[in-house]
Amino acid sequence: MITEELLTELSAIIPVERIKDGEQNHPLGNTSRVNVYPQSEEEIAAILKYANEKGKNIFIEGNGTKRGYGGLTESADILLSLTNYKGIVEHVVGDMTLTVKAGTTFKELQEYLAKHKQKISLDPYLPESATIGGVIASNDSGPKRLGYGSSRDSVIGLRIVYPDGKIIRSGGRVVKNVAGYDMNKLFIGSMGTLGVLSEVTLKLRPLPKCESLILLMFPQGDMEKIRAFSTKLLDSMMEPVTLELLSPTLSEKLTNQSLFTLAIGLEDVETSVRYQEKLIKSILPEQAEMRLLNPHEAQTFWNQFYSTSFNSLEESSVVSTASLKIGLVNLDVNHVSKEFHLLGESHNLVVEAHGGLGHGLCQLTLLGAKEDIVSAIQHCRETVTRLGGYAVVNHLPFTLRQEVDVWGEKPSYFFLLEGIKKKVDPNRVLNPKRFVGGI
Structure with missing residues (x-):
């Protein structure tokens, strides 16, 4: 309490009406004694300078x-919310x-860019709530990373407020900016542990003239056929923006068909x-079923795909939810997909999974008893480590984060x-213990 x-x-x-009591006892932790809502970069800098000087x-x-x-820290002294710090600074069409x-x-x-027939080439989860600062700070991306790339490919400039209140700029506001080191990459994916992103400059792409979504369903779940088809597709002259393998559980949720499905x-x-x-259609594997979705069906599919919210799920003393981000050599996604699916039976969990056969990133969601979730995370991490990959837990209740190292072993x-x-940040002011190795 404040x-x-x-x-x-x-x-x-800042005005007292933008200072509120912090939320306590949230199952996900990361709460505070007091929440503050700055509306300018100057206010952000002043708050950070105050915190740095006062310890x-x-x-x-x-938006959380x-x-x-x-x-690993349940509550901080201050939660700095950027929900009131929004708006477009400059758009050079x-x-x-x-x-x-x-x-x-x-x-x-x-929605704003669509009026100018442009868009940001990123596809984060929970787009209605996710802020651009949060997307960049966590390096969030979805299945379209195959065609779009990551935040590091879209960001050309940042303004950052350091923990001592100093404001710096990295990159610039033009695409052809080659002077000096690419400092943007230092802050992208750093989980807000090095500074507060105040402004982001992105390069855009035009809205496509035509979009299509094809679903290939494999009734027999033959992973070798899926691999062979994906290899042929990736080796061809085709340029899909998405080549995502859905687990039967996730496919049933999105398509009403409990089959391994390629989107x-x-x-x-x-x-x-x-x-x-x-x-x-001409290289379709034998026994695979092809569905070509119309624009309305495709939009419904993607809206449902990106709208899964872990924060809205109720936690109890027994049942919990976890989400893992897994990185592998791209076609190894095919190798582990069946094993991820079988986790449901071996660990008595509801498991939804998908992975990009072109970029190697997977998302794995687990729902069930807490002890089963901890066991399944360990099993997944051992599996992907053997293949030279990694597993990061990007959603887990606070109590379980005390038991599971969400980032895995410290890298070399x-x-x-x-x-x-x-x-x-010598005084450990920003997002303490929020990043790799308890940084």
């Missing part, structure tokens, strides 16, 4: 879609660049899309991460 002293000191920085620690949050992602405040939601940006997304001019549809380059943190 104290009179803390309220008095903070009210000298206070701060959690950073947009990543609240269950990391964090001809150069196809956009500069925006970090608290702006992804959906708001895409193939195409975006281009209409002649190219139609040509690729015909080519896929951990000393570099730790050194950067000590240099930038």
Whole structure:
């Protein structure tokens, strides 16, 4: 609960009506004694400078879609919310660049850009709530990463507020910016442990003239046929934006068919899309079933796919939810998909999984008893480690984060991460214990 002293000191920085009691006893943790809602970069800098000088620690949050992602400290002194810090700073239509405040939601940006026949080439989860700052800070991406790339490919400039209140800029506002080191990559995916992203500049892409979504269903679940088809597709001249393998459980939720399913997304001019549809049909594996979704069906599919919210699920003393982000060599996704599916039976869990056969990133969701979830996470991590991959738990209740190392073993380059943190944030003000190795 906020104290009179803390309220008095903070009210000298921002109006008292934008200072509220923090939420306590949230199952995902990452709460605070007091929440503050700055509306300008100057206010953000002043709050950080105050915390740095007074020995206070701060959690950073947009709309809370990543609240269950990391964090070994249940509550901080201050939660700095960027929900009131939003809006477009500059949009240069001809150069196809956009500069925006970090608290702006992804959906708001895409709706605005659609009026100019442009879009951001990212596809994060929970787009209606996820802020662009949170997407960049967590390096969030979905199945369309195959065609779009990651945040590191879209971001061309950042403004960052350091823990001591200093404001720096990395990159620029033009696409052809080659001067100096690419400092953007230092902050993308750093989980807000090095600074508060205040502004983001992104390069855009035009809206595609035509989009298509093809579902290939494999009744016999023959993983070798799926692998052979995917290899042939990836080795061809085709350029799908998505080549995502869905587990039977997830496929049933999205398509009403409990089968291993390949979702193939195409975006281009209409002649190219139609040509690729015909080519896929011509190399269709034996016994595979092909469904070509109309635009309305495809939009419904993607809306449902990206809208799964872990934070809205109720936690109890027995049942819990976890989500894992797994990285593998791309076609190894095919190798582990069946094993992920069988986790449901071996660990008595509801398991939904999908993975990109073109980029190697998988998402695995587990629902069930807490002890079974902990066991399943360990099993998954051992499986992917043997293949040279990694597993990060990007959603887990606070109590289970005390039992499971959500980031896994420290990487060999951990000393570099730790050194950067000590240099930038020596007082451990920002998002303490939220990143790899308890940084």
